[in-house]
Amino acid sequence: MKVIAINGSPHAKGNTYLALAEVGVSLKEEGIDYEIIHVGHKQIHGCIGCGKCQEKRNGTCVAFNDVVNEVLPKLKEADAIVLGSPVYYAGIAGTMKCFLDRAFYVAGANGGWFRHKVGAAVVAVRRSGGTMTFNSLNHYFGLSDMLVPTSVYWNIIHGLIPGEASQDQEGIEVMNTIGKNIAWMLKMKEETKDKLTEPASFAKTFTNFIR
Ligand SMILES: Cc1cc2nc3c(=O)[nH]c(=O)nc-3n(C[C@H](O)[C@H](O)[C@H](O)COP(=O)(O)O)c2cc1C
Numbered sequence: 355m356k357v358i359a360i361n362g363s364p365h366a367k368g369n370t371y372l373a374l375a376e377v378g379v380s381l382k383e384e385g386i387d388y389e390i391i392h393v394g395h396k397q398i399h400g401c402i403g404c405g406k407c408q409e410k411r412n413g414t415c416v417a418f419n420d421v422v423n424e425v426l427p428k429l430k431e432a433d434a435i436v437l438g439s440p441v442y443y444a445g446i447a448g449t450m451k452c453f454l455d456r457a458f459y460v461a462g463a464n465g466g467w468f469r470h471k472v473g474a475a476v477v478a479v480r481r482s483g484g485t486m487t488f489n490s491l492n493h494y495f496g497l498s499d500m501l502v503p504t505s506v507y508w509n510i511i512h513g514l515i516p517g518e519a520s521q522d523q524e525g526i527e528v529m530n531t532i533g534k535n536i537a538w539m540l541k542m543k544e545e546t547k548d549k550l551t552e553p554a555s556f557a558k559t560f561t562n563f564i565r
Contacts, residue, residue, distance in 0.1 A: 355540050356387040357472075358428050359436035362450025363394040368516035369478035370394070370438040373509070373529050377436055377476060380533025386540065391428065393453050394439075396421045401455040407463040415456045422456045429457060433543075434472035434536050435500075437491045444483030446490050458494045466499060470552055472539050473500040474532050476509040478519055484510035499555075501543075503535040 359377065363370035371390065378388040399418045406416035413430075414423045429435055439450045446454070461467040475491030477484050488508050495502050507528045513519030520526070 355433045355544070356389070356431065357381055357434040357436060357536065357540075358425075358432040359388065359390045359438060360425070360450070360453070361390050361392045361394055362437065362439040362447050362453065363478065364447070364449065365440075365516045366392055366395065368440065369511055369513040369519035370440050370476070372513075372517065372519045373476040373478055373511040373525070374436060374438045376511075376526050376529035377474070377533040377536070380530045381537055384534065384537035384541075386537050389428075391425055393421055393425065394447060394449050396449065396453075398422065398449050398452040398456075400452040401459055407460045411464050413460065413464050415460050418456070422453060422460070425453075426457055426460060429461065430467045432471065433540050434474070435468065436474050436476065436536070437494065438476045438478070439487060439491060441477055441479035441483040441487045444486050446487055454491075454494055458498060462498065466555065468495075468498040468500055469555060470543075471498075471500050472536055472543075473498070473502055474509065474536055476511070476529060476532070478511050478513060480512065480514040484508070484512075501539060503532065503539045505529075505532040505535060 359374045374390050381388045404417050439446045473495035477487045505528045511519040511525035512522045
């Protein structure tokens with residue numbers, strides 16, 4: 355089993371990384387492969403809504419051939435996805451938002467790659483805006499028919515300068531717990547895959563409130 359984490363901070367080894375690494379401590383203890391991919395320092399264009407990914411359905415973002423297309427195959431293969439972002443103005447850091455909009459749109463356009471994968475979000479924050487950012491990251495899972503485990507608090511760690519979050523002992527315990535719960539959910543899925551049938555997918559009715 356493999357879990358891919360996305361570090362959406364510009365800092366390679368900042369507080370977001372620290373939170374993601376603590377999730378990994380638990381996953382590794384449970385014998386699960388874990389890789390953190392850093393995207394927050396890259397130049398990533400936002401989604402331009404061209405709809406070409408839905409038209410071509412070739413598994414890529416047709417508009418921009420960048421790190422999104424490099425990472426997408428890894429996300430497609432992963433059993434679980436962990437999204438990490440620092441809080442910027444009470445929201446997802448801009449570069450990470452650009453990455454997620456395009457990656458999740460392509461995954462959806464190509465038949466729902468992330469359906470029934472496990473998804474968890476973590477955020478790093480100095481003071482305030484953590485829950486809003488955490489909620490925003492969870493919206494990507496909620497639209498993708500994913501399974502979202504929880505922890506003993508919302509998955510938020512506190513710190514300002516890179517590495518400061520190592521002093522947030524409760525935050526670290528929250529991250530360790532979400533790692534354990536991701537592992538447990540993955541193992542439950544594996545154990546029951548021959549005994550329980552997954553709910554079937556269906557062609558969703560697409561309404562936009564005017565007809
Ligand atoms: C542009 C910018 C906006 C920020 N906005 C907030 C904010 O709204 N609330 C907050 O508490 N901290 C805010 N911070 C602080 C970061 O969330 C905090 O330093 C975090 O730990 C950074 O994580 P990192 O080390 O992974 O980059 C902001 C930092 C920057 C650079």
